[in-house]
Amino acid sequence: MTAALEAAGITVSFGAVRALQGVDVVVDEGKLVGLIGPNGAGKTTFVDAITGFVQSSGSVHLQGQDISKLPPHRRAHLGLVRTWQTIELFDDLTVQENLAVAGGRPSLVSTVVDVVFGREPRAEQTAEEVLGLFDLQEVAPEMPSNLSQGRRKLVGIARALAAGPSLLLLDEPAAGLDTQESGDLGRKLRRLVDNGLPTLLIDHDMGLVLGICDEIYVLDFGKVIAHGTPDEVRSNPDVLAAYLGKSGQAQAGARWAAVAEGTRER
């Protein structure tokens, strides 16, 4: 079976700095895969690279199809859809229109017909469903700037879902959410994945990532330093060192263990 996403040897350089060095990540169908790493490890750069926003070498295959050379919007058409750490909603459009832009790729004929006869674009069923999924129906006519940070975050995810992804890339969806909202989001993501949407989740919320992911990649200084199930990653000494620094390993190891232990209860 071909993987939903197979990124091999992704390398990105900014001038002399190598932000990513040969990163391999595979997301299998039906899997929720986490990508974690300390600040500056290259997580967002990785997302930028595979969605085509940053020049990179290496290959990206989406369901077996090579998309390495395609521009960002073509990758999105094929189902590789992402969210942004900084949300990046269309501030000039309502929530509903934000989703509509993602959902519809109008043909020339339908555009001409819409413009000439002044037809309202047909509402996308997907968009409505997605709004319902995140309890966003009542804010559908609002402008994004009127919403709270948490809501905006959800609209960002909803917009990605409205684009009809075959693989979802979430860049820090839980940042800015409180613990309860974050847990809630986690359950929703899990349900989406169980319904057949493979997802790559990047987040700082260890509880969230360790708690709901099927497998996890750990990135540090632009390299994958560990890969495995949450349990394997929890006990990996390299991960410990990356997060806490080698010198402070002894005392900080205890704290990491506590965090890791806490997430087991989810």
Add this chain to the structure above:
Amino acid sequence: MASQIFAYAIIGLGSGALISGVGLGVVLSYRGSGVINLSTGAIAMLAGYCYWALATGEFGVTFATGWAIVLTLLFSAVVGIVFELGVVRPLRRQPPLAKLVATLGILLSAQAAIVLAFGDTAHPQPSILPGGNVTLFGVTVPDYNLWMAAIILAAALVVVAVYRWTRFGIGTRAAAENEAYATLFGLSPNRYSMGNTVAMALVMGLVGMLAASIAEVDPTTLVLLIVPGLAAAMFGRLTAFTTTYVAGIVIGMAESVLLYLSTQSWFPTSNGGPLPGVDELLVLLVLVVATFFRAGKIPSRGDIVESRLPRAPRPVAPLRTAAVFVPIAALAMWVLPFGFREGLITSCIFAVSLLSLVVVTGYLGQLSLVQLGLAGVAGFLVSHLSTNFGIGFPWAAIVGVAAAAMLGVGFGFPALRVRGVQLAVVTLAATVALETFWFSNGSWGAGVIGASVPAPSLFGFDFGTNASFHGLGGGEPSPLFGWFCLIVLVVVALLVANLRRSRLGQQMLAVRANERAAAATGVNVRNVKLTGFGIAAGIAGVSGVLLSYSYGSITASSFSALIAVALVAFVYITGITSVPGGVFGGLIYSGGIFAFALLDWFGLQGNWLNLIVGFLVVLSLISRPEGGATFLFYGKHPSLWARSPKKAQATRPLSGTAHGGTAHGADERNQHGLAPVEAEVTS
């Protein structure tokens, strides 16, 4: 020949110095406050008039040259202070595009004020420089050219020294780098901004006075010096004073040498004279090169910017609105006396023009100043096809509009790389080049006298301005032509309103808001931009066709850069993001019905309107950026329209009409978009 070229190159130092000076002003404004100041040339013109008035005794007192110079510099400083307090400071938190539009407003006001005060004819003025000759390498040239280059060079060097070695210069640089940090360190960005603006005004004062040596004072020459000045400043990446100076001098010398070459027998001719507009083309070329290869490295500023382009509200019920206004306008075409009728027709035509700006700027977020030039392209094609090839309405009009649309797509290509403010600069130069190179050209354009345009008729039915059907007041233009224009306007307005509601319009606004995010959600940013430019250019072409039919003849001056600037100013105060904004902009446009009413009832010239509108632009950017008509029609709250229950219902009938039209039900989420395989099929 070589010595002649050398002589002309030296003579070019004079105009080159003026270009450099204007370029320095642009750089000073940008470094001081992040404004791309298109009004530097206009400020130089104000100073030029001040000097002329003082030195020739226009106000009854004649000052000696020295006193006139001192007083003119003082006057320039005051203009700078007023400019800083009235424009730069209130707009500090506005996005770069708003600042640029504000300076367009100032340009318009300054020009209108001068025309009102002193008329639009040129006046001779005494030179401030000695009028001797100098012989260099066997060539004798007037030495004021060297003086001008030297004086502006001195000004540039003083500025460079101040920037490098004084606390003021360091503070300015710090504030430009990061305004917030500069403030934290106790530096006052306001003070540095003021210093730079006054310095800019003083340099412009010098330019205005130095110009006396090589030109008479008039209300356009110095104003339009902004175009080559910008080209020089772009070469200096809006930051380097010396590079800007050198680029300006080189442009001036090149233009002067071109002037000499145009007297040669091999130089391409048109209608007996040398090909016009070659130097404007050269400037456009320099600007394009500078923008493409140098502008990428223009350091962006660390300003604290709060707002973006004003919102573009979704039209509620365009047909209903049209049903209210159209019968009134149609009746007015018949009832009104001829002057008002003509004003109303002009308003309709310019409303179409402004709707093209609504699409390209309001929806797509790209400020294009070439829309009027594109209108001219369509208008001139109509004239040529009709008079030279016997192709009349509607085919000539269709060809004209199509050509404008294609050219518009061509202008869209630079917009893929340069955006916003820099695009405005390039398109301004393009407008000037189109006007001089094409429209004024004796063989392809109108020359000086104008090209005639036969009246439009369809199946032998004449509906031109001189059609036999007369309105109640009698006289031309015929109401038939008015109704024709009105119908065209209504159709265009409805299409533009529908565009906003369509998917394409939503994609345009998505691109306007955030290109990266648009691409990430599958929007083909390139195609959307090019389509938007094409549509807007087509609309501009329609207005150009109407304009050519309405005058019965067509001249280059109808499509000048200054009119292009005025159009942007008018539509900004009524609302550049909505259809009502465009239509009302046409109604109040100078030359339109409102302007005629002012003239007829109060004896106020159109320039009074320009003067006021120029200032209103600044005011409107500060207090009501969405524009008066947009505000009137859509209210203050962005989501007001959406809260009405009717609208909420209208957007919710999803079942059955859903995209793809497959079965619906509780499980559909899985089949219909969220699941990988199905998503690809349905889209």
